[in-house]
Amino acid sequence: MSNSQTFNPAKTNRAHLGRKRALLHVVIFSTLIVSWETGSRIGLLDPLFYPSPSSILNSAWTIYVANATIWYHLYATLGLVFLGFLAGSIFGTGLGAIVGFNSVVRRFLKPYVIVLEATPRIAVAPLLIAALGFGSASKIAIIMLVCFFAPFINTLSGVVNVNEDKLELFKSLRASKLQILKKLVLPEAIPVMMAGERLALTAALSGALVAEFIQRDKGLGSMILIYTRNLNMASAFACIFTLTVIGFLIFRGMEWLDHRIAFWKNEAGLARVSTKRARKMEGF
Amino acid sequence: MSVVSSEAAREQSRVPIGVKFFQLAPHFALFVFLLIIWEVAVATDLIKSIMIPAPSAIVASIIELYFTKGTIYYHFGITFAEAVLGFTIGAAIAVILAVSSALSEPFKRYIAPYAILLNVTPGIALTPVIIAWFGYGMGSKIALAAVLCFFPIYVNTLTGLIQRDEDREDLFRSLGAADILIFTKLRLPSALPMFFAGLKIGLTTALIGAVVAEFSQATDGVGVLMNRFSFQLNMASSIATLLSMTLIGLILFYTMEFLDDRIVFWRREARRASVSWAKRRAYKRRVK
Numbered sequence: 282m283s284n285s286q287t288f289n290p291a292k293t294n295r296a297h298l299g300r301k302r303a304l305l306h307v308v309i310f311s312t313l314i315v316s317w318e319t320g321s322r323i324g325l326l327d328p329l330f331y332p333s334p335s336s337i338l339n340s341a342w343t344i345y346v347a348n349a350t351i352w353y354h355l356y357a358t359l360g361l362v363f364l365g366f367l368a369g370s371i372f373g374t375g376l377g378a379i380v381g382f383n384s385v386v387r388r389f390l391k392p393y394v395i396v397l398e399a400t401p402r403i404a405v406a407p408l409l410i411a412a413l414g415f416g417s418a419s420k421i422a423i424i425m426l427v428c429f430f431a432p433f434i435n436t437l438s439g440v441v442n443v444n445e446d447k448l449e450l451f452k453s454l455r456a457s458k459l460q461i462l463k464k465l466v467l468p469e470a471i472p473v474m475m476a477g478e479r480l481a482l483t484a485a486l487s488g489a490l491v492a493e494f495i496q497r498d499k500g501l502g503s504m505i506l507i508y509t510r511n512l513n514m515a516s517a518f519a520c521i522f523t524l525t526v527i528g529f530l531i532f533r534g535m536e537w538l539d540h541r542i543a544f545w546k547n548e549a550g551l552a553r554v555s556t557k558r559a560r561k562m563e564g565f
Numbered sequence: 566m567s568v569v570s571s572e573a574a575r576e577q578s579r580v581p582i583g584v585k586f587f588q589l590a591p592h593f594a595l596f597v598f599l600l601i602i603w604e605v606a607v608a609t610d611l612i613k614s615i616m617i618p619a620p621s622a623i624v625a626s627i628i629e630l631y632f633t634k635g636t637i638y639y640h641f642g643i644t645f646a647e648a649v650l651g652f653t654i655g656a657a658i659a660v661i662l663a664v665s666s667a668l669s670e671p672f673k674r675y676i677a678p679y680a681i682l683l684n685v686t687p688g689i690a691l692t693p694v695i696i697a698w699f700g701y702g703m704g705s706k707i708a709l710a711a712v713l714c715f716f717p718i719y720v721n722t723l724t725g726l727i728q729r730d731e732d733r734e735d736l737f738r739s740l741g742a743a744d745i746l747i748f749t750k751l752r753l754p755s756a757l758p759m760f761f762a763g764l765k766i767g768l769t770t771a772l773i774g775a776v777v778a779e780f781s782q783a784t785d786g787v788g789v790l791m792n793r794f795s796f797q798l799n800m801a802s803s804i805a806t807l808l809s810m811t812l813i814g815l816i817l818f819y820t821m822e823f824l825d826d827r828i829v830f831w832r833r834e835a836r837r838a839s840v841s842w843a844k845r846r847a848y849k850r851r852v853k
Contacts, residue, residue, distance in 0.1 A: 302674065309675055330698055389595055399814035400807065401773040403689075404791065407780065408803050411795040412616040487687045494692065494781055502690070506781070509693035521690050528685030 332515035341519040351504070351523065358489050358500040359527075361417065365424025366485040370478055373429040377436025387441075398434075402427050403491050410495055420492040427488030428481035435477025439470030472543040479535040486528065615798055622801035623808075630805050637790070637809055644775055644787040645813055647703055651710020652771035652817075656764060658711070659718035667726035667752075680719060688713040689777055696782045706783065710774035714767035721763025725756030758832055761825040768817045776810060787813070 314334050320326045321333035328336065344351040380387050406423045413419035443466055451461050493502025501520055508517040544550030600620045606612045607619035614622070630637040662680075666673035692709055699705035729752070737747050779788025787810055794803035830836040 306675065306678065310678075389592065392592065392596075396811055396815075399769075399818055400811040401769070401776050401814060403773055404776045404780075404788065404807060404810050407792045407795040408800065408807065411798055411800065411803070483687070487689045490687055490689050490692075491777055491780070494777075505690060506693045509697050512697070514694065514697070517694055521686065521694070524690045525682060525686040528687060532685050 329512055330514060332518055336515040337518045337522070340513070340515040341522070344516060344519055351501075351520070354500050354504050355523070358493065358502065361420050361424060361489045361492070361500065362482075362485045365421045365488065366428050366482050368421065369425035369428040369485065370432045370481050372425065373432035373477075373481070374436045374474065377433040378440060380433075381437045381440030387437075394434075398430070402430065403488060406488075406491050406495055410492075415496050415498070420489065420496070423492040424485050424488040428485040431480035431484065432474065432477040435473050435480075436470065439473035440466060443469065468545060472539070472546050475535070475539045475543055479532075479539070482531050482535060483528065486524070486531065490524075615800065618801040618804065623804050626799075626802040626805040627808065630802065630809075637787075637806070640785055640787045640790045641809055641813070643703065643785045644706075644772075644779065644810075645816075647706040647775040647778075647786065648710055648768070648772040648813065648817065650703075651707040651774060652714050652768055654707065655711035655714040655771065656718050656767055659715045659763075659767075660722055660760075663719050663722035663726065666723055673723075680716065683712075684716045684720075688716075688774070692778055692781050696778065701782055701784065706775045706778040706786065709778040710771040713774035714771040717766040717770065718760075718763040721759045721766070722756065725759030725763075726752055728755065728759075730755065754831075757829045761821065761829060765818065765821050765825075768821055769814065772810070772814055772817060 317326070318333050318335060321328050321331060326333075332340075380390055403423075405426055409422045409426070410419045413422055447465055448461070451465055456464070489500065490502040490505075493500035494506050497503035497506055501524060505517050505520045508514070508520065540547055540550050544554050603612075603617075604619050604621060607614050607617070662676065666676060688709070691712060695708050695712070696705045699708045733751055734747060737751055742750070775786070776788040779786040780792055783789045787806055791803050791806040791810075794800075794806060826833060826836055830840045
């Protein structure tokens with residue numbers, strides 16, 4: 282393989298360029314880290330407030346391996362996020378579909394949706410905690426509320442914004458309502474809905490953090506808050522970088538799921554499914 | 566809002582008042598009906614008033630907060646200022662970085678990983694740290710608002726600037742336009758709708774940032790007021806305060822919508838028509 286490609290200057294150039302760019306990325310990153318480290322070593326950055334990378338790594342080691350305190354809290358937070366997201370997005374998607382298919386409901390719900398959209402929904406957190414008491418119930422309620430909205434709006438807009446011309450074509454060919462739903466509405470709506478779910482999952486993580494900031498019994502949010510209050514900034518940053526990793530995994534996971542479910546929106550997925558179907562047809 | 570409100574908005578504007586009243590009457594009827602059910606449910610103890618207070622109690626505390634005592638104005642102003650200042654700082658940084666990224670490919674390449682890193686971290690997680698850095702005053706609220714509203718504005722401005730209409734660019738080039746002219750006359754105008762969409766998202770998240778920072782640690786602001794009321798189990802006042810946050814959100818959103826309408830006038834039929842009429846009149850005057 283390498284033999285045949287050595288004569289292709291464009292390709293080798295590209296590989297070379299890629300390596301050069303990756304190297305430059307690494308150089309920039311390590312320069313940042315090294316200057317940060319030296320800055321806090323020579324006292325330009327107060328280590329009490331701006332911990333050095335080495336101390337963050339050190340406390341990450343402590344909370345992950347030596348003391349292993351983070352696992353319990355990680356489990357608590359992720360459990361909350363999962364439950365709240367599931368409940369909120371099912372509720373949001375369901376309601377969005379009902380409202381989307383029913384124009385009367387839509388007209389009467391509009392003013393309330395506008396008001397609800399302008400309210401910072403996380404702001405309801407103290408109210409919910411006062412109403413439902415301390416414990417998981419109020420935390421899950423907060424997460425539900427926070428991640429209800431994006432699936433609701435996106436399902437609604439996905440269902441409502443059907444291409445009129447296509448709809449006319451479907452109707453003129455006497456497609457049944459079920460056929461219109463399955464072949465026209467859903468294929469257009471599902472990618473939009475998936476985008477809503479993605480927003481909701483990110484929002485769920487934020488919602489869980491706010492809920493844990495307010496009631497600090499367990500979870501990553503309470504860990505960050507308590508570490509910061511004790512001015513143990515290195516550990517707080519270790520937790521925040523944990524959240525970065527979780528956020529990245531959520532982002533990538535949802536992207537993967539999006540490609541799987543809404544396969545007709547990307548070429549690779551389309552090719553995959555069509556080869557699978559072709560193989561199935563071969564039997565006949 | 567964009568989805569639900571855009572449908573009938575255009576026809577609504579030309580309807581006479583009498584017809585408009587008949588259109589709005591069922592909405593009011595439904596609203597009043599819901600309020601009555603709610604009130605009755607609380608009065609008959611179907612809903613515990615300590616969890617969900619009666620609408621009359623909420624109205625009473627709105628009157629108290631806004632008119633008899635007027636305590637809300639001070640906190641309202643503080644939160645409003647925090648959100649707007651934070652938004653301004655965050656948006657300024659985002660726009661500077663986005664424009665530099667759009668103009669220089671290497672800059673974009675090497676800044677992108679950090680922008681993505683900042684995006685996947687829930688910004689709210691930084692609340693305690695930012696409070697430790699910037700203190701208990703308004704500074705920390707402004708900082709959190711700026712951090713939270715940075716990313717949507719950055720991404721939208723960048724995508725707006727990057728998207729290119731090859732045909733139009735060819736036309737510009739064939740007419741001998743300089744690069745700077747292509748940027749100001751073609752790329753900038755076509756980026757504006759995306760930019761405003763980003764600003765609208767950014768405003769909402771900036772408000773969230775200000776309020777969440779106030780929940781965590783503050784002395785003034787709507788968030789503090791609400792936290793205080795709900796810890797006293799004074800739910801009516803708490804909900805009244807929540808409604809004032811909605812009011813802030815609505816004011817901010819519609820200001821931005823108005824600016825959007827004025828600046829990106831060519832996206833809306835009615836505005837485009839009026840602007841082109843104005844231009845035509847000005848042209849005629851000049852010709853005479």
